[in-house]
Amino acid sequence: MSVVSDVDTVISNILNRYNSRQYLMRILQEVQSVYGYLPREALEKLSSIMKIPLSDIINVATFYHQYKLEPPGHYVFLVCMGTACHLKGNQDNYNVLRDALGIKEGTTTSPDGLVSVEKARCFGCCSLAPVIMVVSRDGSERYLHGYVNIQEARKLAFKYRGLASSKKKSGG
Amino acid sequence: MVKVFVNGKEIDVDVESTLLNAIVKAGYEVPTLCYLKGIFNEATCRVCIVEISSGRLVPACAYPVSEGLKVFTDSERVLKYRRAIIELILASHKIKCQSCSMKGGYCQLLKLSKDYGVEGIPVCSECKLYGSECLLARGIPCLGPITIAGCNAVCTNEYSQCIGCRGPVSRYDVLKEGVELYVKYGIDVNEVLRLAELFWSSLPIIDTLRGLLRESKSGGKA
Amino acid sequence: MDKCCSRCWHTPEYPCKHYIRCRTEGPLCHDSPECRAKRERRINEIKYGRYGLKIKVPIASCTLAAGAKEVYNAVVKEVNSSGLNIDVGITGCIGLCHIDPWLEISGKDLPSVIYANVKPEEVPKIIKEYLSKDLSRAFAIRSRGSTPPSKVPLLEELPSWSNQVRFVSRNCGVVNPESIEEYVAFGGFKGLEKALNTTPKAVIETVKRSGLRGRGGAGFPTWIKWDIAQSQVSDVKYFIVNADEGDPGAFMNRLLAEADPYRVVEGMIIGAYAIGASKGYIFVRAEKPLMAERLSKAVEEARKYGLLGRNILGSGFNFDIEVILSAGAFVCGEETALIAAIEGRTRPRQRPPYPATKGLWGKPTVINNVETVAHVATIFQVSVDEFVRYGTEKSKGTKMFCVTGSVRRTGAYEVPIGITLKKLVYDLAGGPPEGRNVKAVQVGGPSGGCVPSDMLDTPVDYETLQSAGAIMGSGGVVVIDDKSCMVDVAKFFTSFTLAESCGKCFPCRIGMKILYDILNNITEGRGSEEDLEVLTELSDAIVGSSLCALGGTAPNPVKSTLRYFRDEYIAHIRDKRCPAGVCARLVEYWIDPTKCVGCGLCARVCPANAISGERGKPYAIDRSRCIKCSQCFITCPQGAVTKR
Secondary structure (H helix, E strand, O other), X not given: OOXXXXXXXXXXXXXXHOOOHHHHHHHHHHHHHHHOOOOHHHHHHHHHHHOOOHHHHHHHHHHOOOOOOOOOOOEEEEEEOOHHHHHOOHHHHHHHHHHHHOOOOOOOXXXXXXXXXXXXXXXXXXXXXXXXXXXXXXXXXXXXXXXXXXXXXXXXXXXXXXXXXXXXXXXX | OEEEEXXXXXXXXXXXXXXXXXXXXXXXXXXXXXXXXXXXXXXXXXXXXXXXXXXXXXXXXOOEOOOOOEEEXXXXXXXXXXXXXXXXXXXXXXXXXXXXXXXXXXXXXXXHHHXXXXXXXXXXXXXXXXXXXXXXXXXXXXOHHHEEOOOOOXXXXXXXXXXXXXXXXXXXXXXXXXXXXXXXXXOOHHHHHHHHHHHHOOOOHHHHHHHHHHHHHOOOOO | OOOOOOXXXXXXXXXXXXXXXXXXXXXXXXXXXXXXXXXXXXXXHHHHOOOOEEEEEEOOHHHHHHOXXXXXXXXXXXXXXXXXXXXXXXXXXXXXHHHOOOXXXXXXXXXXXXXXXXXXXXXXXXHHHHHOOOOOOOOEXXXXXXXXXXXXXXXHHOHHHHOOOOOOOOOOOOOOOOOHXXXXXXXXXXXXXXXXXXXXXXXXXXXXXXXXXXXXXXXXXXXXXXXXXXHOOOOOOEEEEEEOOOOOOOOHHHHHHHHOXXXXXXXXXXXXXXXXXXXXXXXXXXXXXXXXXXXXXXXXXXXXXXXXXXXXXXXXOOEXXXXXXXXXXXXXXXXXXXXXXXXXXXXXXXXXXXXXXXXXXXXXXXXXXXXXXXXXXXXXXXXXXXXXXXXXXXOEOEEEEEEEEOOOOOEEEEEEOOOEHHHHHHHHOOOOOOOOOEEEEEEOHHHOEEEEHHHOOOEXXXXXXXXXXXXXXXXXXXXXXXXXXXXXXXXXXXXXXXXXXXXXXXXXXXHHHHHHHHHHHHHOOOOOHHHHHHHHHHHHHHHHHOOOHHHHHOOXXXXXHHXXXXXXXXXXXXXXXXXXXXXXXXXXXXXXXXXXXXXXXXHHHOOOOOEEOOOOOOOEEOOOOOOXXXXXXXXXXXXXXXXX
8 A cells, every 4th residue: 555646747737836945834734635644756746846854843743742653543432641531541541442453552443544543633513522532534524522431442343443444445 | 242140250251142051151161962063952852951940941052142141050959850861861761871882982872871870780781671481480599680781782682690790880779779789689698798899999989888788687777 | 783874984994993893893884773773783693692582502622522513413403493583603612621511501681591411302391491481401691681589509609600700701602602793793903002102101001000910821911021131122023922731631722722722812812913913823732632623713704804814993903813723732831832833843942042032933922721811812801900809919800610530510611710729629610529538739730739628728829839839830720539549649640750851951850750750660569668758859959950941840740749648658668558449469369259250251351360250150369379460450340440
């Protein structure tokens, strides 16, 4: 899955609108909204066109949490790590999700590449703690689940894995 | 020109100066690590912190002077925090560093460690990193807890007791902790002393060590 | 917002100074009873709907999560299918999260009634009952209109409302956040008009008189920042609103920005006018996309009617705003780090120079929090006196607090500064649920500290909280009950600030890691008494010597839990026990026989072979073999493994 489509076209489209160093954050956000993450090829292209050292771009890309350097699953679980959610046991939910999806230590995506589980900063929906948000890779779908306990978490894991699987089959 | 007070001493400096300029001009000293004149003054190492009249601690290399500002380079808090920072740096450094003879024997970090009494990490720490079984736990006298590290614990990694060839730790508190370990594992203090005299008999520290061991034998303060 | 007749000549290119006042009191430039009637009709329409009857459903991040979209659809469906003459609109979050999703039915001379926890299938019944004057199902009545008193309480009688002073949140849950007309109809942009009619210096003087302090956390007097920036000579200046809201457990900025975005815009324009800024940025957290959408829409609409752009309301002042998304970094709450993010760089820098003199791209920049600028707008709309009525000597006015955690009524409450924590937690938020007791209240998020339950008479103001070991912060208040472990809480906050540390300076980068490692060891039964001393000394060193306020406040949770809950630390260290039953390695695991179905999964995954049983019968854990890895707890599909 390392073929990244149309890097040249995508990059030049973005650079037509933002073409100087000061817009780097926005450029990276646009690249990520196209691919769901920041492919290495895209960063290298940016570096050579904008004449910014690649290390500089990677500095920014790795500093901010939002940027992903690896392709995420078709669905991404964002487990809120806010105070209220933590106190109500979201850490357990996080562990259960990873266990149910077979995600190995050091990675965030299931081995079949279908679903990712990540820790997210507070969404601000503390009254529904513990909160887990599920987003589709392209960001078009957003589902917020509240009051999640460990059984619910396990069910969600299988539900979205199923959905991701059908998405993958239909070429989504 | 503005007037500032460094450790109580009045001095006139250029309005563009930093506290560091003023301190040096007044004849005092403040250690720096990351500061490089004309190249880097982002105040990231925090070693040059000094106390100003408002009670705040600020980095001397990047803080501008202002009329009437009072600076204290060696207040209690400054010394305490500076020491803590050096300890933090050493904690994330290779232990070998503390007895490096390269750089012509001059290393700013090592000099600071000595000035602030943070040097002297014992071989025990290095030995633990390699995960070898502790010889003391097997009843074998080993000078690891009171010998200065830097050798990568070559002997103890081969299950051979440390005989202190690199020299003793210079800090009293580390010595004491080492002696406590001997008591804990029931090591014969005479054995320890015999080993220590091998390389250290001419060093002043041997008397301190003797005293501590004697105390521990009589069930003293250890 | 439209012209009443052809005599009105206002356009964004040729603005009329009195445009805003004219919207509600006009027409001003000519006398015409028809125009006046037209205007009044329009205002009535906005307030009560086209037919004098209106249903509002709150559409905000939290209400959507609770199912508000389904409720909204049900309302639209019911109104359409029954052919009733009712307008259906949206509004923002009211702050009483425990009643989400709610809806409100109101009308001209009719009672304004709120229904709580609405299910989509209840909607037809609710509407029918309201129309037949049966209000028994309602949660509260906002205003009675001409109806007689009933058993349903008035909103202002509820303790969660009566203790509030809705100064800056006055429109939240009242207006349609996407409609500039509604904002203006309810008094919006009057403040801007007033401000533009005076000089920038006079604006700063007003803010000074109000004593407004930054609501983002530091509590710095707003007027000072503005004054310094105003006095700088520069070709361009910037005004930035920090809508990053990184504190976990804080959502008042999101609430304000989603429910009343125009207020934020108005405050920003006033601030920009005061300092002479020509360009503004609203820096919004990427994780809160609805907030960004609402703010963007507000900016667009304001521009459309000439409230942003060139020669705003004929004052000669030019200013425009751009909404940009952050990329997720708690350190961006620090001014210089926020500026770095906008510039496409990373990490904060040493101050001075302060952003007010040298900020974004080296130009004078003022950064204010969302709530701060909302206060500015309201102060100018209403009056300074209305603001200074509340608060304490040193901290005037009101503040929004988000109370979450172990309380019955989670929500965002705006109260006068100086109110006691007890009032906030018990009267407003209803205290802990049945069977739980409050152990501590964490104020100020990861930069703050906890206040133990016997100190809840502490008034909430900047100075008092600081001496108690906490900080006001952005206003996040988390109520911790006896089922939570304070050492675990300290470890949680430390792991957060450790992950968010930018890594630039030694004390924070290395120090926080060591604090975390020590806390982790303690929670896993490997702590020693010397550790407590190291924690205290190291915390002081990190606070005193860090480069920015992240490191400068990160050890606060450790310090305050050590100060007030030392006994819990000792229990973990000496007795290798977690009194609250939380720390995974220090609790006992057992299988609840009433929940276990005997599937044997736990026994299969147990690495220590400590679980045994027969298929179909409840399994049991041999505690002498259990290594407390919690694998059984994670794996059980029935949730039958419990910790205590």
